[in-house]
Structure formats: C-alpha cells, structure tokens
Amino acid sequence: MMIGFDAPDARLPAYARLRDTFTARIATGEWTPDHPIPSESRLAQEFDVSVGTVRKAVDGLVEEGLLERRQGSGTRVRAPSFSASLFRFFPIRETDGSPVSIPSSQIILRSVTQAPAPAASVLDTEDVIKIVRLRSLSDQPVLFEEIYIPTERFAGFDKLPESSLGPLLYPLYFEHFGVMVKRASDEVSFGKASERVAQRLRIRAGDPLAVIERTAFDIENRPIEWRVASGSATNFRYRSEIN
Amino acid sequence: MMIGFDAPDARLPAYARLRDTFTARIATGEWTPDHPIPSESRLAQEFDVSVGTVRKAVDGLVEEGLLERRQGSGTRVRAPSFSASLFRFFPIRETDGSPVSIPSSQIILRSVTQAPAPAASVLDTEDVIKIVRLRSLSDQPVLFEEIYIPTERFAGFDKLPESSLGPLLYPLYFEHFGVMVKRASDEVSFGKASERVAQRLRIRAGDPLAVIERTAFDIENRPIEWRVASGSATNFRYRSEIN
C-alpha cells in the first residue's frame, strides 16, 4: 500500500489525496485541455489503488468543474469557457431579459500601486497592480471598473503588450499567469456617481449608480482579484441563482 | 434482477430510479427528518441491489441537500434550516457586512386574486393567492413584499390563522403544504418609490428603490412562488456567490 502520493497531506483518505494530486497536475499545467488525462485504470495502476478509488477522486473534480468526462473518449481538463464566463461572472441582462453581448473594453490604466483598504484586506497584501477599465456596448459606456490583483501572482501584467489584452480579463489571467478563476462573491449596492466616475460613464455627477464589488478566487480558494464596478443604476439588472 | 421500483421511469440506471423513488418518499412525507431512513444495507435488500448502488443514489440526494448523513448514526431527511435560509434566500447584509438579524414580518394582506402578468407567466396560472408583507428591523420598515403563490398548491393559505404565521414564509409552505423551496432565481434592479410603496417604507415617493424579483422553485423544479420585494436603495446590500 502506498502512503502518500505527492503531497502527504496528513492522513486523508486515498481518494482525497488523489484528488489533491490531480488538482496539482491541473494547476501546474501537467494536464491540459489538449489531451485526455490517463485512463482510470492507468491511474489506478500508477497510484496503486483500485479503479473505484480513482473514480471517486475524479468524480470530485468533475463536480468542481475542473474535469469533464466523455464516455468512450476519455476525461479531460475542462477548458474554461470564457464566452460563457461573462454571464457566469457578470450576469447583467438587458431590461427585457435578453442576454447582453460582450461589451468592448478600453483599458485606461495599468500600474503597480498600493491597494486601497478593502482590496488590501481581501487580497492580504498592499502590493498590487491596479487596472482601470471602461466597458462599453456599441460605444455607450456601461461599466467603469477598478481592478486590483496581487503583484506577486501577476508580476508583469502592467507590461503586457496592448495587443494581447482582449475584452475579458479572466482568460488573460489563465493564459499568462496560469491563474484560473473558480468562484467569485459579488456584493451589489447603490450609490451616487462621483464627478470622476460620472464623466467616464457620460452621466451626471450625483446620478444613481449601481456598484458591484467582487472578490474572485482561484482553484485553491485563494483570493486573486478584488474589483469594484460601477454603472448607471437606470436599466441595471443583476441576476443571481440561489441554491 | 428487479426492473422498476416504484416509478418505472424508462430504462434509467438503477441508482437513478432509486434516487427518484427516494425523492418521492421524501416528498410524500414517508421519510421525515424525525427518524433516520433505513440503513443502506436494508435498502439494498429491499430493492434487491447492492449497497454500492444505494450509496450512489443517496450520494445524489445528499449532494442536492435533501438528505444528510451522520456516520455511525444514520441518514436523515435534512430539516430545512430556515434560520439559515434567510441568508440563503435573502442575503442582505448591513452596510458593514455583518449579517442582519431576522426581520419581523407584518402581513398586510392575503387574498385569492388574479396574478399580474409577470407572476402569471412564471407560475403558469392566473389563479393565485397574493400576500403583501412588510418586513421591519427594530420597528424600521426595510422591505415591502408582494408575493404570489398558485392557489392550486397552496389552497387555504389565505385562511390560515394569524397565529400560525411566523416571520418566515418558506417554513409555512413546508409545514402546511409540503412544498419545499429548493432553489430560487433573483433579479436585482433599481427604481423609484411609488407613493404607495413609499408610504409603507416611510420614505418619500420618488426616493431611490432597490427591487428584487424572485422566482422560487420546489424540489421538482416547478415554480412555486413569484415575489417582488422593494426597499430603500440607501444602505441596501445584496450578496451573491458565483460558482
């Protein structure tokens, strides 16, 4: 009997240690969405456990959305579906309920700076890169965002060439820094537009503002981003599923 | 080999048919939170399958939150934790982020009526009971709610004695009508207070208003409630977890 595979995490059950080992392989890029991972029977051999135990470990990761099975074909790392992630992570709809198209994105600023209090407290560091961004729908600005990511995990983000910056940030995090957003926590509130924000959004200072504060977490549940997004409260819709 | 237990739902795998059978036992009240359900080995005997298959069925229901296991003690129907459900289903916080205490609840009206368009479309019937409710925190009104439930499933709700109406509706649904809320979908938007709503909330007509529209679903994913809740947008916080 094998005792600890890679990470001898205490005396957890075999399937749990396996699951952690697999997670590490995904996180380090040893397993990628390009190829199926080894078959369950192969993994059972490699780790000297029964197929059932491998299955239970894989089950957990499928549950978490990190892997996906295809009967007959194999099990793969799930490619983050970033086209869908806009809705997952910014479920704003038109007033009539129809999904909104992906807003275009204009990056106004990227700089290494000191985190404001809420970001520092959430990210547990003051050493951050700040991104300021304006998102628009058919040339109409809809969302003004200030985003903070820890320099430690995203060193050099401020120096990425403009050309590599698409309309979505989470794919960038993944492609350039191997950081995959797994979940996020949003907090919606209402306020009034400051002069500075109002100008960007082309509304008037004092106009009602919808504010979404978000903390995003990676696969290992570490906070990796804090952002505050503001948009005109008029026509604002925020959708949320509760289970 | 047994072919179909209770509900011969096509030719589903055994564990899936078992899971449905178990769900039915919960829904009909045959299994209650009072006593543990039969042990896995007993169920395996009863349905003439292996323990592993029973386990897989139970796993699914535990996953869904309908059952809970206790090692050594047994598996039980999960008593809906209604104290927690306020946060699950109305995750409003104080501005400082601390959880809010359960608001008191004053029912203003209960009556059989015709559903307004959005409720009728969601509930798929115009035959509803309307509940109007004011929720307050230390005598300060915070939320004005109009709630619609189908008469078909909640016949007699309007005639329940006042004394049996607690501060939370979902426990009532469960206790008196056997309807368990399993998930809900919220939509947050922004508006202005009408004269009528403003009076109830003790704010001024035209003041900024946060509006939450919710559709709640039962175990079988049928819509069972549509409500619209309004509160002053000032100090409003809505929290949402995205996975």
Add this chain to the structure above:
DNA sequence: TAGTGGTCTAGACCACTGT
C-alpha cells in the same frame, strides 16, 4: 475492434455514534 468511461456487484475493514 480496442479502449474509454458508466454501472453494478459482493464482499472487506475502518471510524464513529448510541446504548
């Protein structure tokens, strides 16, 4: 057709709760 995941079995031993 060979190889994959999907289902299922009939056991085993362990960890825990209750009496």
Add this chain to the structure above:
DNA sequence: CAGTGGTCTAGACCACTAT
C-alpha cells in the same frame, strides 16, 4: 457492544467513441 456510514477492493458487463 451492535449498527451505522466511510473507504476500498477486484472484479464484471454495458454503452459509447475513435480508428
């Protein structure tokens, strides 16, 4: 202590996919 769920095994056969 007997009984429960928790873990794990070493198979079997089926359904599906790719070649």
